[in-house]
Amino acid sequence: MRKFNGKSNLLISLLLILFTTLSGCVYSSTHIYLTWQNDPHTTITINTISPTREYPTEIRLKEADNLNSSETVIQLSPRDFSIVNPPRKITTYEITNLKPGQIYTFKFKTNKNKFTKEYKFKTIPNDGSPLRFVAGGDMGILPSAPKLLQQARKFNPLFVVIGGDIAYANGDPKNDWIWDIWFTNWCKLMVNDDGCLIPIIAGIGNHEVNDKDISSSPEERAPFYFNYFPQERRSYFVRQFNPFFALIVLDSNHIVPVSEQVEWLKTTLEANANYPYIICTYHVPLYPSHRPFDRTISLEERNLWLPLFDSYKVSACFENHDHTFKRTKILKGNQPSSEGTIYLGDGCFGVNPREIKNLDLGYLEKAESRRHFWFVEVDAEKLIAKAVDEEGHIFDEVNILPRLQPKKVTNQ
Ligand SMILES: [Fe+2]
Structure with a gap:
């Protein structure tokens, strides 16, 4: 998607304010959403972005459906996010020592002594x-984005x-209004069947980063990404989902060079080698379906990351950036192989789809110019990934077997 200029920016801003107002959303309300900075079984990070006139100062937390659960009172330290105009108050609070698989309820007390x-x-x-989880990239704020989110939450x-x-x-x-629309969509739609907010794991893409010199700090170069998505203050990290899989999030050269993540990737793959599934995700595809195969970042990723994906038998990689739907053949060493990795993409979770190219290169099993997301269900024996379009149609499905053979149990 091209960058917005001043006039189109203003026009789109006015139209979207009208759209969100008509759809019952309050443009300036507090955005409340979840991320993780550590173990997703025992921690959660509660985040808020507010206009400065009223913002949370306290969280009241307790276990749901447990009359014996006492309320924990947590004091927040709101900080100013003053690069935007008007400035916002942001709060980030990581709650630890939680029970796995437990529903918790929380409410906020605000600086005006009101409870939410x-x-x-x-x-x-x-x-x-x-x-179960959903994967996709390249979302934006066109009307297709909330349409796909609505399907995803189902x-x-x-x-x-x-x-x-x-x-x-x-x-x-100057584009903070775009984030306001994005969070308005997210907060309105991404609530699951239990009424729980759905956490976000956010990878970084080229449209998170500005034109500042690479000597500037990561927070200066991608201010919204690092301030709005606290995830260890890094653009590459790993989350383990026991007992089935490790999810490795990589930065395809936006803040941290591809080469600088190689040692970390190797150590991380080694440390997680006992999981039945290892899944990687990043923005720029190793196997593009629209852009040329030999563009610099794809080439570098294939040179530096692919040998590790191959030797650790990474189960699947979710790729983005090309604004298409694609599923590759199972690949190892750039060749079809029953023991390799499947690459699913290519980032069309709301943006306008692009033309499919590269079919003649032989690595694509299936590709379409179609908006979609991937819905994934994992257990010890299978990982099923389904491609779902904005009408909710499942139009592709793949079953990926575990990396490791089940251990033999012998009677002594
Ligand atoms: Fe991109």
Whole structure:
């Protein structure tokens, strides 16, 4: 998507304010959403973005459906996000030592001594029950984005992974209105069947980053990404979902060079080698379906990351950036192989689809110019990924077997 200029920016801003007002949303209300900075079974990070006139100062937390649960009072430290105009108050609070698979309720007390309504979240279970999540990238704020979110929530995911190009604000403080629309969509739609807010795992894409010199700090180059999505203050990290899979989020050269993540990737793959599934996600595809195969970042990723994906038998990679639907053949060493990795993409979770190219290169099993997201269900024996379009049609499905053979149990 091209960058917005001043006039189109103003026009789109006015239209979207009208749209959100008509659809019952309050443009300037507080956005309340969840991320993780650590173990998703025992922690959650509650985030808020507010106009400065009223903002949360306290969280009141307790277990849902447990009359014996006492309320925990947590004092917040609101901070000013003053690069935008008008400035916002942001709060970030990580709650730890939670029970896995438990629903908690929380409400806020504000600086005006008012209490908000109750919200809920659920920690990730680790009891061997199947885990469900949604993956996609390149979302933005066109009308297709909320349409796809509406379909995504129907699958009742435990979390959503967004592989970069989230709101399309280009790290520009003047574009904070784009994030307002994005969060309005998210907060309105992403609540699961239990009434729980659905956490976000946010990867970074080129449209999170501004034009500042690379000597500037990551927070200066991608101010919304790092301030709005607290995830260890890094653009690459790993989350383990027990007992089934590790999810490795990488930065395809937006803040951290591809080469600088190689050692970390190797150590991380090694540390997580006992999981039945390893899933990676990043923005720029190794196997593009629209852009040329030999563009610099794809080439570098294939040179530096692919040998590790191959040797650790990474189950699947969610790729983005090309604004299409694609599923590759199972690939190892750039060749079809029954023991390789499947690459699913290519980032069309709300943006306008692009033309399919590269079919002649032989690595694409299936590709379409079609908006979609991937719904994934994982247990110990299978990982099923389904491509779902904005009408809710499942138009592709793949079953991926575990990386490791089940251990033999012998009687002594
Ligand atoms: Fe992109």
